[in-house]
Amino acid sequence: MSGATLRVVLDQVASPAPNGVGRYGLELVRQLIATAPRGCLVSGIVPSSPEAEYARITESLPGLAGLYKSALDRSQLAAAWQHGFTRLPGSGMIHAPSLLAPLYRHDRFSAPEEQIVVTIHDAVPWTHPEAMPARAASWARAMGRRAERYADAVVVPTHAVAEQLSTVLDLGDRIRVIAGAVSTSLVLPDDADAVADSLSLPERYVLAVGPFTARTGIRDLVWAMVDLHAPAVPLVLVGAGAGPRDELESVLQDARIPDDRVVELGALSDAELAVVYQRAHALVMPSIAEGLALPALEAMSLGTPVVHSDAPTLLEVAADAGLVVPRSDASTFPRRLAETLRDLLSDDAQRQELAWRGRDRAKAFTWRDAAEKTWQLHSDL
Known part of the structure; x- marks a missing residue:
């Protein structure tokens, strides 16, 4: 050659x-x-x-x-x-x-x-x-x-x-x-605190990264966050301002989620995204189908626990570094997702263990x- x-x-x-x-x-x-x-x-x-x-x-x-x-x-x-x-x-x-x-x-x-x-x-x-x-x-x-x-x-x-x-x-x-x-430009900036302040990030939050379509399970996630068993923290949506919004707007209206429980950040720079990942208490990917599942790798590389569905690609990419919520029973999936997030956010030891596993897993790519x-x-x- x-x-x-x-x-x-x-x-x-x-x-x-x-x-x-x-x-x-x-x-x-x-x-x-x-x-x-x-x-x-x-x-x-x-x-x-x-x-x-x-x-x-x-x-x-x-x-x-x-x-x-x-x-x-x-x-x-x-x-x-x-x-x-x-x-x-x-x-x-x-x-x-x-x-x-x-x-x-x-x-x-x-x-x-x-x-x-x-x-x-x-x-x-x-x-x-x-x-x-x-x-x-x-x-x-x-x-x-x-x-x-x-x-x-x-x-x-x-x-x-x-x-x-x-x-x-x-x-x-x-x-x-x-x-x-993971992108080589996804690196925490030196002024991470200032970036977090500029974005008005909540002290504790659950994160989801778009696109927010039927494939990525946004409907299940929003319904999980209004479930009685969900943790009382906001849902931060990154990428909510990019691409078609029909699916996202529809589910937000249907679920009647309070305004203070959703933070839409739209498209972010790599530095801003790194800060949002690193400060999240969990990244959630309830996807029906995925390709590489890059948000999971990005979150794990920055030490953020990942909660995900049993979509085959997510199981392969995350291996044992994430918490799996099976989609087998669609009717109970939002409730089970809510319970998993509640338990994770109340268990610092489990979050730390997932952070260690995630960093190691991300290094394999x-x-x-x-x-x-x-x-x-x-x-x-």
Whole structure:
């Protein structure tokens, strides 16, 4: 593979506040550059964007060998690649940190340098399509079918996602599990007290991190917090101002939760998020389905206990470092969630033990490991 260039699709990384996929791409590419085999380079492929966003990419990714700028914006590129249009100039290895990829017929066996690898972060578009926007689910399923036909490998974050995908897509042995990790910029600032004051954080609180959709179990969580058995602390919602709010607003109204029991913080900087995680008495993830379950890892890395459902990915990622509340009986789930939170917040010894376990568990996931496995995948192909 000496002298090869790995071209990475930089999906949603140019935004001033990149989403989960954008952050994943930034962290992965930084380490792909740092761990590149001798003579290998990493370049980027990016949708048409303002010049300021191109500059942000090159500043965020020092060592990037080049940047191919498509004439199409992201929505146009997504539509074109969904229908098999717009091949890239030149040839070589392509790695997509999402399903946004130029998937087309090629012969890797006669031309080994022709490789296309995509990433599928979760199986929700197939297993729970009702829990996401219909258009997004339809696009993901269409791109999944193209990956089934043309991808040389498909990266997934957990074995749970691999198993779920194997029931809906015929990928054979092309699935490779490569987990992500906590963002390297999620670090407590020196002025943590001042940050907490500026956010008006309660002294004690339970935390949830968005998006707040049916898939992430927001309805069950809000009903748990108004249950008679719930701890008498506020629920802090991070990310509540980002993306569709219909589900969140509906459940807040239905549950009639008092205003002083909910704190909506919207989108936060990494420094602010680190403070909110670290000061929470528990992070709650009552999810129906997850991909990497990054909020659990982020909270554990900062010593915050995690209470989560028995969604397969959460069980895999948290291992024995979190408290599990099974979703088996939907009618009693909010009550059982409330009781678990009440017991945890009244037991300092258990919270401390979970903090120790969580920190150790989070250390098992690193971006360097993800990058080295990605290079090995392309080498194996």
